[in-house]
Amino acid sequence: MAVQNRFTYRAGELYCEDVPAERIAAEHGTPCYVYSRASLLERYADIRDAFGQWGALVCFSVKCCGNLSVLKLLAEAGSGFDVVSGGEICRALRAGADPQKIVFAGVGKTGEEIEYALREGILMLNVESRPELEAINVVATRLGARAAVAIRLNPDVDARTHAKTTTGKGGTKFGIGIRTAERLALDARSWDGVEVRGIHLHLGSPIYSAEPYESALTKALELVERLREAGCPVDTLNLGGGYCISYTGEEVTTPQQYAAALRTSLEKSACPVIIIEPGRYIAGNGAVLLTRMIYRKESEFGKRFLICDAAMNDLIRPTLYEAFHRVWPVRSAEGMPQVVRPDQSSFEGLVTERVDVVGPVCETGDYLARNRPLPRVEAGELLAVFDVGAYGFAMGSNYNARPRAAEVLVDGAECRLIRRRETCGDMIGPEEEWLI
Ligand code: LLP
Numbered sequence: 309m310a311v312q313n314r315f316t317y318r319a320g321e322l323y324c325e326d327v328p329a330e331r332i333a334a335e336h337g338t339p340c341y342v343y344s345r346a347s348l349l350e351r352y353a354d355i356r357d358a359f360g361q362w363g364a365l366v367c368f369s370v371k372c373c374g375n376l377s378v379l380k381l382l383a384e385a386g387s388g389f390d391v392v393s394g395g396e397i398c399r400a401l402r403a404g405a406d407p408q409k410i411v412f413a414g415v416g417k418t419g420e421e422i423e424y425a426l427r428e429g430i431l432m433l434n435v436e437s438r439p440e441l442e443a444i445n446v447v448a449t450r451l452g453a454r455a456a457v458a459i460r461l462n463p464d465v466d467a468r469t470h471a472k473t474t475t476g477k478g479g480t481k482f483g484i485g486i487r488t489a490e491r492l493a494l495d496a497r498s499w500d501g502v503e504v505r506g507i508h509l510h511l512g513s514p515i516y517s518a519e520p521y522e523s524a525l526t527k528a529l530e531l532v533e534r535l536r537e538a539g540c541p542v543d544t545l546n547l548g549g550g551y552c553i554s555y556t557g558e559e560v561t562t563p564q565q566y567a568a569a570l571r572t573s574l575e576k577s578a579c580p581v582i583i584i585e586p587g588r589y590i591a592g593n594g595a596v597l598l599t600r601m602i603y604r605k606e607s608e609f610g611k612r613f614l615i616c617d618a619a620m621n622d623l624i625r626p627t628l629y630e631a632f633h634r635v636w637p638v639r640s641a642e643g644m645p646q647v648v649r650p651d652q653s654s655f656e657g658l659v660t661e662r663v664d665v666v667g668p669v670c671e672t673g674d675y676l677a678r679n680r681p682l683p684r685v686e687a688g689e690l691l692a693v694f695d696v697g698a699y700g701f702a703m704g705s706n707y708n709a710r711p712r713a714a715e716v717l718v719d720g721a722e723c724r725l726i727r728r729r730e731t732c733g734d735m736i737g738p739e740e741e742w743l744i
Contacts, residue, residue, distance in 0.1 A: 314344035314594070324344050324718040325718045327721060329638045332718075336714050339598065339599045339714075341596075342596050343591075343716070345717055347594035347697075348594045348697075352382055355584065356387075366388060366584055367388040367389050368586065368587065368590055369389075369549050369585050369587030370391050371699075375715055387409070388431070388583075390585035392414040394421040397410065397424060409431060411431055411434060411458075411546065411583060414434075415481050432506060432544065434508040434546065435460060441502060444457060453501065454502065454503055458544055460482065461527070463509065463523070464485070465524045469514055470629045472628070473514075476512055482510070490535065504535070513588060514552035515550040515551070516552045516560060525547070525574075525577075555632050555633060556634070558649070563589065587698050591697035595696050597618055597692070598690055600688065602615050602617055612662060613665075616676065619708070621705045621708060622667070623700050626677065626678075627675065635694070636682070637692075660683055661683075662680065664680075665682075668708070677693075701727075706730070711730035711731060711732065712729070
């Protein structure tokens with residue numbers, strides 16, 4: 309299936325599939341996350357098919373976009389889920405996930421979470437330390453179960469991405485170094501409550517080339533071979549997530565290219581079960597954030613601010629990672645340029661002004677875009693922030709007592725609410741009952 313851009317300008321107006329963004333904002337208010345059903349499903353099918361020759365199980369990473377309807381859509385399409393907490397297991401199950409397609413990662417699983425996972429019969433726990441494997445062994449033994457586990461390796465490979473989202477380098481809290489992992493797997497052969505069945509990798513996010521995956525996989529396969537020789541029944545190789553998307557409109561590495569680069573290693577591994585955990589690739593390009601401009605503010609210091617009703621509590625990626633998201637007016641006679649780069653200062657044939665797109669939150673770091681060339685926009689008009697389907701709403705908060713945004717799902721010419729905008733009552737409810 310071809311992957312298409314489902315957010316397009318038609319006659320000077322932004323559409324999500326066949327629904328005008330203006331209409332969505334009028335019906336559901338702003339700020340509002342707008343997801344395209346077709347985009348989510350196409351991306352899922354695309355990455356599944358790219359790794360299809362190995363029958364890879366795609367476990368969508370719930371942390372990037374945990375909306376129940378989004379998860380349900382993907383579960384119905386056959387997706388499994390990568391989770392990192394009891395809360396995410398709960399979400400995935402509530403959305404109809406098959407427990408045998410759930411893998412559970414994270415450095416700090418509590419005894420309660422381990423028990424919940426085992427009782428629900430999930431596929432595999434990805435272990436990140438010896439004490440954690442011991443804890444799983446204790447819980448599983450008490451429940452009379454044998455937990456299938458994968459050891460998450462820290463292969464000490466640089467994914468060449470933002471420092472805050474690099475996870476496969478020695479010195480980060482993630483995974484277990486190869487020598488330690490080997491010792492642990494060998495020791496665990498005699499433990500009743502666990503069986504080391506797999507090796508798990510997750511190097512960081514987003515990763516713009518296949519090379520880090522190749523390096524890590526080469527190291528992992530040497531270990532798999534040694535473990536098998538020592539009698540460990542390792543049949544699962546989990547490559548994690550990190551597959552990049554384009555935030556500028558330029559071409560980036562595709563799932564087919566990652567798969568081609570890993571082909572030789574994957575075939576050599578002779579692992580019957582291959583798992584991948586994409587989050588961003590499936591959801592990232594599948595949503596925009598609609599925001600209405602409240603005021604235009606021109607300062608005597610030469611700055612021009614477009615003050616909008618979406619803020620860092622709605623989308624924290626620019627603030628937290630200096631992440632770049634395209635921002636463009638919803639009404640724009642010329643549409644949006646095909647490519648918008650962070651260093652872009654002008655566009656040929658377009659009259660623009662330099663602006664900071666900011667929100668109402670009381671922090672200087674509260675911005676969605678800085679120093680951007682944009683066509684002139686007036687107060688009351690709508691702007692769209694692109695490619696926010698992954699780690700957008702999911703990282704939102706109530707900071708400054710701001711209710712979380714609405715989320716809607718577009719399917720063709722239809723648009724439906726999949727999460728209503730929070731109310732003041734939602735925010736103060738858990739305290740009201742306990743007011744001193
Ligand atoms: N598997 C594991 C074990 C993970 O920790 C993650 C993401 C994924 C899979 C999915 O990675 P993806 O395919 O989405 O790249 N908040 C940051 C990204 C944090 C990623 C955390 N782990 C951002 O907004 O860029």
